[in-house]
Structures are given as C-alpha cells and as structure tokens.
Amino acid sequence: MSASILAQTLASGILIGLIYALVAIGLTMIFGVMDIVNFAHGEFLMLGMYSAFWLFTLYALDPIVTLPLTILMLFAFGVILYKLVISRIANASMLSQIFTTFGIMYLLRGVAQFLWKPDYRTIENSSVSGTVHFLGLQVGEPQVVAGVGAVLVTAAIWWFLNHTRLGAALEATASDKEAARLMGIDSHRMFALAWGIGAACAGAAGGLLATFFPIFPDVGSTFILLAFVVVNLGGFGSVTGAFIAGILVGVIEVMGGLLIGPQYKMAIVLMLFLGVLMFRPQGLMGKA
Amino acid sequence: MKQWIFPAAFLAVALALPMFADASRLNLAILVLMAAQLGVSWNIVGGYAGQVSLGHAAFFGLGAYTSTLLLVKFGVNPWFGILAGGAVAVALSLAFGWSCFRLKGHYFAMATIAVAELVQIFFTEWDYGGAAVGLSVPMHKTGWAWMNFASKLPYYWLALALLVITLAVNLWIERSWLGYYFRAIKDEPDAARSIGVNIARYKQVALSISAFFTALGGSLYAQKELFIDPGSVLATGLSIKMALVSILGGVGTLFGPLVGSVVLTSIEEFTRSMFGGTGRGTDIIIYAALIIFIAVFYPTGLVGWWRSLRWPRLRSAARKGERKGLGELA
C-alpha cells in the first residue's frame, strides 16, 4: 500500500466527508432547536438532487448555477413541511415524532417514485466534469467542487448563527426555548427557520452530489445512516461538531474500507459510533 | 369484565377463521398474527418500559439464524432451536443493555439502530452462516416433529399459540410488580430511582424478555418461509415495522399491537394488490400517509382513540398526545 495511494484515499475521504458534514449540519440544527430526529432528512437530499437534475435536463441550466435556486426551494419546502406537519407534533412524544418523520420519509420516496419513476438518472457533462490534479493527487472535479461548496455553506451557516441577530435567536431557542420565549423570540418562527435551513443544507448537499452521483427515489437511504452517525459523533445540536465529525467519518469510512475491506466500511464507522456513544455520549462537541 | 369482550371476540374469530379462509387468506392471517406477536414483544420494552428500540430486527434475525443454523448444520430439531435462538437473543440484549442503558432517548434509539446494522453486516459477511446467499430450511423433514408443514394451517395454529403466549406473558407483567417498575421507569425515572428502584436492572429485564419473544418470532418466520438472508430478517425496516405496529395500535397497551397489526397488514396487502401491479408506488404513498396521520393525530394509537371515544375527557389528551399524558393512558 504505497504512500500515494494512502494520500489519495485520504483526500477522497475528506471530500466525501465534507458532503456528509453538510447533510449532518442540517440534521443537527433541526435536532438542536426542536429536539426532533428527522428520519426524512435523506429525502431532502434526494429532492435537492432531483431539483438539480430537472433544472439541468429541462432547461439546460448548470447544477452549480442552479444551486442557489435549489437551496431556496428546499428551504421553502422545509418551512412548508414544518407548517403542515411538524408543527403539530412539536410537543408530542419522541415516539410520535420519530414515526411522523418516518412516515414523511416513506411518503417522499413514494411520491418521487410516482412522479419520476425508479430509474437511475445522472447529470452528464455539467460545468464540473473531469479530474483535478494537485500535489501529485488526482481527484474528480465534481468532488472538489462539492467539497468546496460544502465548506462555503457551512461557513455561511456558522456566520449566520454567530454573527446575526436571527442566528442568535435560533441558538437561544436551541439552548432554552422557554427563556427565549420570555425574551420575545417566537419559537414557532424559530422552528420553521430551523427546518428551512436544515432542508436547505441537505438540498445543497444534494445539488452538489448530483454532479457525480446517480439520482433515484431511494437515494436518501444510502446517506441517512451516515448522517446520523455524524450528528451523534459531533454532538446533537452542534454545527461545528457536525462539520468535524463529517470529515472524520468520511476519512474513517474510506481508509477503513481500503485497509480492512470495503465490505466492512460501514461496520467500522458503526463500531466507532457505538464506542463514542458509550464513552462520550454527548459527542465531540455536544453539551454534556 | 367488559374489557374482555374484545379479546374473547378475537379469539373466537381466530379459532373459527380456518374454516372459512382459503390458503391465501389464511396466509394473510398468519402474517397478521406474526406481526402482532412481534409488536407485542417490542411493546414490552418499547411501550411498557418506554425504552424505544429501533433495532429489534437484530433479535428477530438472531432467532431465525440460530435455529436455522442449528438445524442445517447440526440437525438440531427446531423446537429446541427456537429456544436456543431466544437464548442467543437474550445474550445480545445483555451485552447491549450493559453498554447502552446509560443512554437516553434519542441516543438510545440511535444505538439500537447501530447495533442492528452491525449484526446485519456480520451475517452478510459470515460465510459459515451463509453470508449474503442466505440459508434454506430443508423441506424433507416435515410434520410436527420438525415444525415444517406443507399446508398453511399448522403454521396458523403455531402463530396463534405464540401470540397468545406472548400476550399472556405481557399480561402477567402488566399486572405484576414488574409492570409497576416498568411504568415507573418510563414515566418517572427520577422518582423511581429515589425510592431505590434499580433502573438499569429492570430496563434489562424488559429488554431481555422482549428480545426472547422477538427471537421466537424470528425462528417461526424461518420455519414458515424456509429461506432467510440478512436482507429479509435483519433489515432496519423490520425494526421500524415492529415498533410501528405498536404505535399504530397503542403503545403500552396490551392489545394495541394486535389492533395495529390487523390494520397495518390489511392496508399493506390491500394497497399492494390494488396498486402494486402498476409499479407507481401508490401503495407506499398510502401506507406512508397513514403512518403520518396516526402519528400526528392519534399518537396514542387506535386503542387510545377507542378509549377516548368511550371516555371523552381523555379525548383531548389523546389528540395532543403529550409526553406525560401517555403514561396515564397505558
């Protein structure tokens, strides 16, 4: 196993990890603010992918160009979903919440299959195809762009949460809903905002993934377990945590697959996950 | 006394059904009974003790694989194999409980998913256990001695018997001191701890009993379908279904899972035969819409809804399904 193959694999791991991070950030925000685990999160990813695909196929618009549009559409979708369904279970038991989001997961998959058939679609020859060479490494251009995109969106989220009033309000609701309400912050709006941003993040990840990954109605299921692991590892509710954990999981998955065997990639990630849960359940950066 | 009308009616129908049902209908009834039994098993730890497990497929699969491996590799009779499967599941539940019961709420649920996925990966890669190719139960040893029948009817009786036994165990728990501790763990863990209840121990008891009966269901599945592979007995989707059946019917109620199973299985089968042939996924959409509807509007399940009809002051609590309120309706 030469050094160059190891270095190459590390680079690939970081890049895919950035995608995991972006998906997980959306998930962790929803949990941080509302205490709800969104099992339908993978479907936001799927919708983002289809959004990029249809805009490309029907209107010949490049996925990178349409990315902001995809993000906006998914944001709106997240807010609408909150208003129609989630708001009704905001105070329900954990079990109800889990199963509502499960239902949404199946529903979105079923609707996607109904509308767009189960065939596999891809975006070919977008503005980001080809390979990039640097430092003796060779990586796909779509992957690099996706990675950069993920970093940018994460940075934007981080800036929003820490340097804007609205972001501060969101954080306040996340740490103490009642206190925030007493300060005049409307939790309803904050919840809707959280869902919108959460969906938008996953949608962004989807839009970026669509440049190199096959698109099909059930694609969310491929990413969701990894997203949960990342969120747990990073600490429920922590954006920075999700970012770091995402990269970590990406690297471990790919390196583990290379060194131990690809059929065990997930097993390695899961064992790491359980290990962290046992010794540091709040994750790397979560509140204890 | 009135509360026994439903179960008595159910038993009467269940006993009479074979006289009226053709093989396909009987098969459907068996699916209902098996799903109900799994729901009741899950309910012991998920509904009564309030520990939401989303990884119960691990126990189901362990039961199926243990009894099948013992049969196929060592010729062990499934009647013993089924108990061995239960024992293995209990062993896993012990390992699991010891490491994970400190986890709360979502973390615990996530951990259960992770464990079940790991078990699935293990069986997918384990050559001796058939790996991805799966295992087939031989068809030549038939009869009651080997729990292998050409007709559906004996499976029906077996499934019914297993359900009744599991329900009986659940009933005994509900009425006993064990049930009292479970409810305490679920509703007021801090208060329980303060009066000296060993929370971890009783969580473990709940999980182990639940695991045992889930595994029995797994072995029965293997003997009925005669083929198991990781995808059919260890998938996370199965875990969801087991919990769903209870939620639909009413967590923490004795007959909730049974009601949930009848409704869920009927809807599944009905929508699939009506719409499945078109391949548009309409049946999935209907199934999903139902899940959302129940989870949002009737979180205490159909049994909770029924009770709210009979005792109106519970209706608003049933609709809101507030966290604490659930305990009172159990």
Next chain:
Amino acid sequence: MKWTIGARAAALACGLALAATAHAQQEVKIGVIYPLTGSSASVGGELRSALELAADIINNGAPGMPDLPFSHGKGLPNLKGAKIKLVFADHQASPQVGATEAERLITQEHVVAIVGAYNSAVTATASQVAERAGIPFLNPESSSATLTQRGFKWFFRTTPHDDLFVHNAFEFLAELEKKKGIKVGTIATLNENGLWGVETGKLQARLAPDFKYTIVKQISYPSKSTQLTSEVQSLKAANPNVVMQSSYTPDAILSMKTYKELGFSPDMILANDAGFADTEFIKTLGKDADYIISREAWALDLAKSKPLIKQVDDLFRSRYKIDFTGNSARTFTGLMVLADAINRAGSTEPEAIRKALVATNIPSSQLIMPWDGVKFDAQGQNTLGRGILVQIVGGQYHTVWPFNLATRDVTWPMPKWDQRK
C-alpha cells in the same frame, strides 16, 4: 371496515373469475411476479413491458414473423384460441412479499402458472410456494445456480445460470489468448456483497485455477455505497490486468466514474451483466463506457445471423421507445416458452402443463435468444442456453464472443483514459 371492503372486492373478483371459468377456454391466467417498486424497480418496469409485448403477440398477432410461435395472434390454438391474461404482482425485492404474492396469485387469482421473479432470493421463496401448491413456476432470468439444485418438480428455468456464465468468461479469456497470441495476465474480482455477487465470487475463485488463471485480489463491496474510493484504490494496489466485476446499475456507474477519477485503467474490464447491461449505463457514461466487455444474455446485433431478433426488437421499440436488454429479452422468451407448453398441454390443468414443460423442445430458430434451443433437464434447467460477451464501442453493444457469432473483433487492451479522444 377494511375487511369488508376487501371481502367485497374479493367476492367480486371470485365472481368474475367464476364467470371467466364458465367460458372455460377463453382466458388463461398467468401470474407474473416482478419488482415493480423498490430497489429493482427500474429493471422491473422493462420486464413488465416485455411480458406485455409477448402476451399481446400471442393474443393479437405480429405480422411478418412466421418463425415466432403464436405470431398468428389467435391465442392458444390447442385451447380453442384462448387468450393469455397476465396478472401482475409486485414483490418489492422482498422474499416474503414474493411468497405472499405467489400465494395470492395461486389461491385468489387462480393462475395456471407463474412467471418470475428476477431477483434470485425472491424466486427462491415464491417458487417454493408454487412447488407446495403444485403450480408450474417458470423463471426466465434469475441466475443463482442453487435454484435448480433443490430437487423441485414444478420449477423450470430458461436462462443459463451463474456457473455457466462464469465458465463463459474464462472460456472467452482462454480463446482470446489463443486468437490474439497474448496472455491476459492477472485477474482481480470486484463483486457486490449480495447473494449474486458472493456466489459469482465463489465460482470465480473455484474456476480460475482450472483455466490456469491467477486471481490476485477478490474485493467484496456493498452495492449501496456513497463512494467506491476504497474499492478502486484496493484494485489499483493489486494492479491486475483484468477486472471481473459484478455490479448493479448505481454502483456500476459509480465505479466507472471512480476509475476515471482515480486514473485506473486495466487491460480489460470484464463485467457480469446486470448494471453494465442496463440502458442507463451507456446513456450516463457516454464515451466513458467504451471498451467495457460484459457478459450478456442477448444483443441486438445478433440479428445479423437471426433477423427475427431485429423484427421483435423493432416491435418492442415502437411501443416502449427502448431496445430489449438481456433481461427483457429473456423475460419475453420465458413467457413464450410457457405459452408453448400450455398450448401443447391442451389444457389448463397444472399437471398437464408440467408434463408439457418437461417435454419442451423449442428450436433455436423460434427464439430471439442466442441459444441452441430450450430443453429442460431433470432439475428443470434449460441445457441449451448460453451467454455471450459484448463490448461497448461508440455507445453500442457489439457481440464479440462466441467468435462465430461475433460482429466485431475484441479491442484489447482497453485504451487508457488519457488516450481516448
């Protein structure tokens, strides 16, 4: 309430079925179980189209194809012109659902036979139900060798299975070496870790030494992966000349993209049908799919030696806008074989159909497959089937083996990524 609706619908269905059977020979119901939703749904859709075409040809005819059985379109002659009626069921790639649907088709829809199910695991359980019920089960596409090793009486499979296909691959390599005077070198296998990939991997390990080939690495990977970097890097590290690969559609596409991304280009990629034969594969990868060699069950250019193939494909294309693939061609053939048997049986009695299936002997000229015919052995396996190998060039599949059926010479080695236009 739900049971009542179900009961009423069932009663109506039974009534109709009874009415139908009263006009005894007018309609022959055949159950078809395929993945119409779920993970294999995209293939399932194509198979459904193939079945509908076959049924339509039998019932309504196909002009200008005298070699094709039933092309006169007057139904089944020996059953007074009875028409075929297909009853579709979706198994959602789940063995238990497949068994349940088989049960339903047999006892409620009263089908005389079942065709299915593509996924080997589902075929296993669904055919078990049929075996117990004494209903013929015809399997046109599942490749797991174990299906015809169960000692079943009612199970018949028209397609060759994995054992033969892996043999084909090695035979091809051996013959290629002789023909071109080269040595193919070392082999690595990359197989998905489901039932199909695992069985194939085992067969490859077993047969390679018989043909004097060395397998330097066997990689097993989860088909449902977010990335295949580890897999491709492992291949690069093993540095084989030939990669034998078994992948489904999304991972076939993903792996090819990863090969390009990481600059991995062996002398030959010898794929095992499935994802590589999916219409989406070439559509997605365009030029990047060129020079892949895949085992296939069928190819359009075989029409050169058998014009019937093009005629039927034209008909298929005119209705469904796509060509046949090896999968859909086999499914089409499966229904035709079953119809032939039911016709020879002259009855819808299961035992009569079974006997007719056992006696099946269809000549190659009546098939759209590159087979020597259809004849079942004692295990229910068609012994006259064969696989072919195709190479993708210029976005088309070209038959390259067996050499006597080839329309193009093999391009060896595969040009490196940077050497392609």
